[in-house]
Amino acid sequence: GIQVEQSPPDLILQEGANSTLRCNFSDSVNNLQWFHQNPWGQLINLFYIPSGTKQNGRLSATTVATERYSLLYISSSQTTDSGVYFCAVGSLLNDYKLSFGAGTTVTVRA
């Protein structure tokens, strides 16, 4: 199956700081999603971004499919941004099943 690697595994930020999370994947993909798992365990959809760039408020994401990576940017972080961020990819080669990375745990301190 497709290998998905996320970095860094852990990130501690001061409120107001900016950060970049990275997702590398081993094969061509047709689907790439970023999720935020909040402290209550809910998986919140952030972006569906198999290619290109999208922005939603303080969050933005870029996927460079030809180079097999995606980046999630958090600007002006807030304590509510704390949680685990997952990247998940799907490919025709893997019957379009979503394969998840191990996640990046983000802690934003006030």
Next chain:
Amino acid sequence: DAEITQSPRHKITETGRQVTLACHQTWNHNNMFWYRQDLGHGLRLIHYSYGVQDTNKGEVSDGYSVSRSNTEDLPLTLESAASSQTSVYFCASSEVVGTEAFFGQGTRLTVV
């Protein structure tokens, strides 16, 4: 609003019992998935379905089964619960293959 719901949210069961977790979506999505989430393993795919009467095994399917008799529901059955199946279970759905998937709230299952 259309949504995907899981029930129960929490369950404690005994080793050897049969357990069924429910997943219901109102989006009329063709595709439905079951994942489990464990510390150190992230989310792993158990079973998935790309339409009524279609079911497929994921990477950790041993000890689990699913059936898809209608578009809205994909129940997950643990035939004989084991302590190794203590986990948080997530159901997801997507409209067509390769499109955005949406997750339910999760079910925390404890097998004692």
